[in-house]
Amino acid sequence: AQFLQAPVFQRRKVQGVKHLIAVGSGKGGVGKSTVAVNLALALSRLGARTGLLDADIYGPSVPTMLGLKGQRVYVNDQNKIIPLEKFGLKTLSIGFLLPSEDTPVIWRGPMLMKALTQFLFDVEWGELDVLVLDLPPGTGDVQLTLAQNVDMSGAIIVTTPQDVALADVRKATSMFKEVGIPVLGVIENMAYFVCPESGKKYYIFGKGKVLEFAQAYGLKILGSIPIDPQVAEGSDLGLPIVEAYPHSEVAQAFLGIARLV
Numbered sequence: 001a002q003f004l005q006a007p008v009f010q011r012r013k014v015q016g017v018k019h020l021i022a023v024g025s026g027k028g029g030v031g032k033s034t035v036a037v038n039l040a041l042a043l044s045r046l047g048a049r050t051g052l053l054d055a056d057i058y059g060p061s062v063p064t065m066l067g068l069k070g071q072r073v074y075v076n077d078q079n080k081i082i083p084l085e086k087f088g089l090k091t092l093s094i095g096f097l098l099p100s101e102d103t104p105v106i107w108r109g110p111m112l113m114k115a116l117t118q119f120l121f122d123v124e125w126g127e128l129d130v131l132v133l134d135l136p137p138g139t140g141d142v143q144l145t146l147a148q149n150v151d152m153s154g155a156i157i158v159t160t161p162q163d164v165a166l167a168d169v170r171k172a173t174s175m176f177k178e179v180g181i182p183v184l185g186v187i188e189n190m191a192y193f194v195c196p197e198s199g200k201k202y203y204i205f206g207k208g209k210v211l212e213f214a215q216a217y218g219l220k221i222l223g224s225i226p227i228d229p230q231v232a233e234g235s236d237l238g239l240p241i242v243e244a245y246p247h248s249e250v251a252q253a254f255l256g257i258a259r260l261v
């Protein structure tokens with residue numbers, strides 16, 4: 001509340017970046033990072049110059065998901081961080097600055113905000129059509145800092161059809177609305193499972209609940225991603241499904257979402 005009361009916010013544009021799109025969620029573990037990574041890759045496949053910033057400072061997953069674990073970034077003589085490049089994406093994560101992947105980030109709010117603004121503004125991003133931001137889950141410091149300081153095109157919300165996930169996603173949606181960031185739509189992750197033998201669809205976490213939520217909030221569903229072992233495997237191996245199996249149904253779903261964004 002203290003932050004919300006501050007009188008004026010200067011929302012800065014990230015130099016050279018046309019559109020900044022945040023990917024958020026209410027809860028952790030719904031596949032937000034998986035979606036952010038694959039969406040960024042899909043945008044890049046469609047020809048957009050794309051970057052991916054891992055703003056999930058306390059739990060960075062991008063280094064693992066892009067197969068960049070253990071890699072480090074450097075600062076040039078103008079004191080700008082040079083992002084890494086993988087699969088045609090420019091990318092930056094706190095993970096590229098920590099001494100080891102087991103090092104916890106135990107910063108308080110002000111440190112965190114400083115790091116985050118540096119991650120956006122003191123980076124040699126070059127010319128990008130889209131910079132995708134993988135936010136931490138929930139409605140905390142990071143989301144507020146970014147909302148107040150950065151000129152964003154919009155936010156995408158990831159949820160699963162579980163009631164526990166949807167309860168928190170309502171809060172996240174309200175937060176974006178409150179801080180004036182347009183919500184571009186919802187991505188339903190782990191929407192169903194297709195039995196490989198019978199081809200039958202099983203709606204493991206429930207059917208129709210995300211649509212109900214989207215309608216209640218006047219939001220568009222940008223796409224539905226099934227539960228697919230190849231998605232999880234790709235993330236763990238550092239070879240995301242859009243890159244590993246671009247013709248798969250899941251990869252095509254991400255491409256479809258990228259066309260809508």
Ligand code: ADP
Nearest residue numbers: 028029030031032033034226227228231232235
């Ligand atoms: P979050 O960023 O919301 O915490 P992650 O993207 O880290 O979630 O995903 C949590 C776990 O679920 C990871 O192990 C990931 O590989 C897996 N996962 C995400 N989406 C899917 C999916 N559609 N099918 C199968 N596994 C998935």
